[in-house]
Amino acid sequence: MTGMLSGRIALVTGGGKGIGRATCEKLGREGARTLVVTRSAESGQVAIEAIRAEGGIAELAVIDLGGEGTAEAAVQAVQERFGALDILVHNAAYIPYGPIGGLSDAEWAKAMAVGPDSAFRLLRAALPLLRASRHGRAIFVSSLAAGRSMSRNLVAYGAAKGAIEAFVKGAAMELMADGITVNAVAPGGTMSDAVKTQMTPEAIAGLASMLPAKRLAECAELADVIAFVASDAARFVTGQSICVDGGQSLGIDIVLDA
Numbered sequence: 001m002t003g004m005l006s007g008r009i010a011l012v013t014g015g016g017k018g019i020g021r022a023t024c025e026k027l028g029r030e031g032a033r034t035l036v037v038t039r040s041a042e043s044g045q046v047a048i049e050a051i052r053a054e055g056g057i058a059e060l061a062v063i064d065l066g067g068e069g070t071a072e073a074a075v076q077a078v079q080e081r082f083g084a085l086d087i088l089v090h091n092a093a094y095i096p097y098g099p100i101g102g103l104s105d106a107e108w109a110k111a112m113a114v115g116p117d118s119a120f121r122l123l124r125a126a127l128p129l130l131r132a133s134r135h136g137r138a139i140f141v142s143s144l145a146a147g148r149s150m151s152r153n154l155v156a157y158g159a160a161k162g163a164i165e166a167f168v169k170g171a172a173m174e175l176m177a178d179g180i181t182v183n184a185v186a187p188g189g190t191m192s193d194a195v196k197t198q199m200t201p202e203a204i205a206g207l208a209s210m211l212p213a214k215r216l217a218e219c220a221e222l223a224d225v226i227a228f229v230a231s232d233a234a235r236f237v238t239g240q241s242i243c244v245d246g247g248q249s250l251g252i253d254i255v256l257d258a
Contacts, residue, residue: 028056
């Protein structure tokens, strides 16, 4: 631990599992007090207990960001629990798998509600607190699917993440004068809970074999970058989408015979 976020207060959505949980644990190790926002009380409780076990300070808010008024409720919760906010991390996402013809209106709408709609509403609600902070950071977890690389059956997810990246640029332009930086962190293939449960070990190994790094990212590797972006070391970085993919966006690793 370096304590580079000592005294800071963070709100992390989707904080119960995967990249979100790893981020909460990393922020806690670096000294931030963190509100873990998740729709699952069970996974959220496990997350805050893990943070506390390492000496961190964390509270839980069980909120499903797909509903009306939920983004505002998350910001209200962090204000009630900690009285301030320095770091906003929006990691929550809804991923409907399927071809365009097989997606329902409800699935598309929920991908947008949890993704770019909540990004906008969270940042709007958090603005007074972030403006009051001397270290205002808004960080949105994006994806290679936002435009660098796409897989079949992820069209709604890719569209949602693409909207988030466009939002990041506009918000960064507007808010830098207030001392608030706004950035995205874009993972490639990552050993998230969803990947572990929805892909077989053989499928994961096959995907990894095509990547330059020959493996998928660990969630902690994304959390390390998010913590850096949240720190004073990144105070002049804004409007960026930082790709953390072990070279995946460079293309498939194949060797052509001369």
